[in-house]
Amino acid sequence: MLDPDPSHQVLPQVTSPESALLGVVDAVSLETPAEMYRESFLVGATAFVAEKRLESTYAPFLGYDVHRLRREFGTFVWDLKQLADDSRLHSSGYRDHVFWLIDDGEYIGQTSIRPELGTPYLITYGGHIGYSIRPDRRQQGYGRRILSLALDECSRLGMDRVLITCDEDNMPSRRIIEANGGTFESGLTMDRAIRRAEGRKSEKDIQKLRYWIELRDRRR
Numbered sequence: 001m002l003d004p005d006p007s008h009q010v011l012p013q014v015t016s017p018e019s020a021l022l023g024v025v026d027a028v029s030l031e032t033p034a035e036m037y038r039e040s041f042l043v044g045a046t047a048f049v050a051e052k053r054l055e056s057t058y059a060p061f062l063g064y065d066v067h068r069l070r071r072e073f074g075t076f077v078w079d080l081k082q083l084a085d086d087s088r089l090h091s092s093g094y095r096d097h098v099f100w101l102i103d104d105g106e107y108i109g110q111t112s113i114r115p116e117l118g119t120p121y122l123i124t125y126g127g128h129i130g131y132s133i134r135p136d137r138r139q140q141g142y143g144r145r146i147l148s149l150a151l152d153e154c155s156r157l158g159m160d161r162v163l164i165t166c167d168e169d170n171m172p173s174r175r176i177i178e179a180n181g182g183t184f185e186s187g188l189t190m191d192r193a194i195r196r197a198e199g200r201k202s203e204k205d206i207q208k209l210r211y212w213i214e215l216r217d218r219r220r
């Protein structure tokens, strides 16, 4: 039953300026991983498996396949959150804050923010932010949106500017970075050892493009 006192009613958040202008309620937000998103996460994970990209969810890195995710989802969520723990600064050189993009209660994608570029790989090829949208929800503007929300989060974490990288042939990602104000710095060829370490089988040279986004302006 609705609470008759308007001050007690929780109103949906309007988070996009475009939506606010149009008076449209927008239920898209970044949330810390939680067990309540289990069902839609598993649908997304299955779609990532089909395109051989489950690593976008960090599951393989943490030792999970889809079967183990189904069995031990709560532990997976806990493991993901541990990546942001301060103790990781000593063991790995950086923390990784993982957020899920949620629309209307449903898992849509993931972004990870690494405030410290604490390894040679991160400072050269990885950058501060990674993101992915589950395959069955692409080309609907979520990619552009997840980076915009991740930049707000970086601002909250006190970061002044962020490095974002993408493969030269990843046109959607390039468009997302440029739409969010990315300034191109340089392109680097990834050597074979690095390609292998990323789990890439291709023998083809890959160009990584490096972009910077200033966050000071967003705080004004």
Ligand SMILES: CC(C)(COP(=O)(O)OP(=O)(O)OC[C@H]1O[C@@H](n2cnc3c(N)ncnc32)[C@H](O)[C@@H]1OP(=O)(O)O)[C@@H](O)C(=O)NCCC(=O)NCCS
Binding pocket: 056, 130, 131, 132, 133, 134, 137, 138, 139, 140, 141, 142, 143, 144, 145, 165, 166, 167, 170, 171, 172, 173, 175, 176, 179
């Ligand atoms: C890259 C990725 C996040 C894009 O997500 P998305 O939700 O499809 O992105 P958007 O809908 O916001 O689209 C961004 C732009 O790319 C275009 N685009 C997206 N997919 C496209 C495709 N397959 N072909 C052509 N254009 C495409 C969109 O039309 C849009 O163009 P616009 O700027 O003219 O509007 C998604 O493809 C993904 O998760 N890929 C795997 C992981 C990855 O590559 N992450 C990035 C690492 S740097």
